[in-house]
Amino acid sequence: MQFYSTNGQSPHASLEEAVMTGLAPDGGLYMPERIPVIPRAFFNNIGEMSVSDIAYIVATTVLGDIIDASELKQIVFDTFSFEIPLHRIDSDIYALELFHGPTLAFKDVGARFLARIISHFSHPGSKAVNVLVATSGDSGGAVAAGFHKVPGVNVFVLYPERGLTAVQRHQFTSLGDNVYPIEIMGTFDDCQRLVKEAFVDKLLREEMHITSANSINVCRLLPQMFYYYYGYSQLLRNEDVAPADGAVISVPCGNLGNLTAGLLAMRMGLPVKRFVVANNINDSFTRYLAGEDFEPKKPQRTVACAMDVGNPSNFSRILDLYNGDRDSISRDMKGYALSDEKIISAMKDVYSRHGYLMDPHGATAYEALRENLAPGEKGIFLATAHPSKFPEAVRRATGTAPQSIIAATTGNPDIHHDTPRITPSLLALKKVLLSAL
Incomplete structure (x- = not known):
């Protein structure tokens, strides 16, 4: 399996090259040169399989000719030290709880x-x-925890000066060791732009071996397919008759990585009737789906802060998947943009009816799915973060203060970094990176 750049101006790369460089030399994002289809027989027994077993089969289908099977199996099974349950909310709506991992x-x-x-x-x-x-929210903590104390690896977390909750920020500023937080006086889009500029800076790359852990890195993106298959397997267990044309899946969208992974899973054979794109008021992609030109905008702060993205990187991957055919893109997905008031109202409604707490991002996906789902259809929405990470929003919606989780999801709460705070310029970032060597 080789990987090509969405910009089409770089040579094809091996998996190692794609992973270890993150971004293609021409500034494009890597994509697999072919998308293999999983044999239909796989779905005959998927309802009895664990998340690790499913992930291993999907990973082998994509990467089996690159990494030895026994090593790939160990990587997959080490990844899943936690469960990903499917929880019924309404009669035809389920939450796929993706928040049971370390962060x-x-x-x-x-x-x-x-x-x-x-x-x-x-x-x-x-x-x-x-x-x-x-x-923009949860990537920093997850990546920091994933790489913390890994020999030979340093992690630099760029985060915007405003928008993250205290819990999210604390998860990567409390670790120390090889984890270096950097506060950017700007937005998430500024942070993302700086990462991309660093990759194409020739002098910086000569001094440092750098790669990315955002979804611009193809191996951060591909494993996100795994839980789509596992969600479908659990739906089969819960429903007497599986939907013949697949489930409707609602995805809270910011940088569009999660949605792109779902689209890849569908191309590989996962039965999906359509995707629901759930945005907050940062709705560049939703507007595109409605027929407008794609116009990146400065992100606005919302209660669903991880989705405060005005120029999502993975839009280029979606265009590439569909050869730029907007009509085909719009047939496979429907977009919704929700205000803070609607998001809070959804959190309040589900809690009052079912006693179920949702975080703002999951609530956005739930409400968009509820508005889109037709009678007789089965829907799954991705619950992407634990509600305790957003205590103010949960309290505002439900009057309930969720128990603090800081101690359970960080390293040493007594660590206080002298965190550099820089302007959103490549020169300022380079000074920080090179001084850490």
């Missing part, structure tokens, strides 16, 4: 898998690998 967010799956893949490709005695990650 209580869906990004634990991709970050833990990527950390093990990078460790697999790291060579003893070679230059240290420096992982750059921009975070």
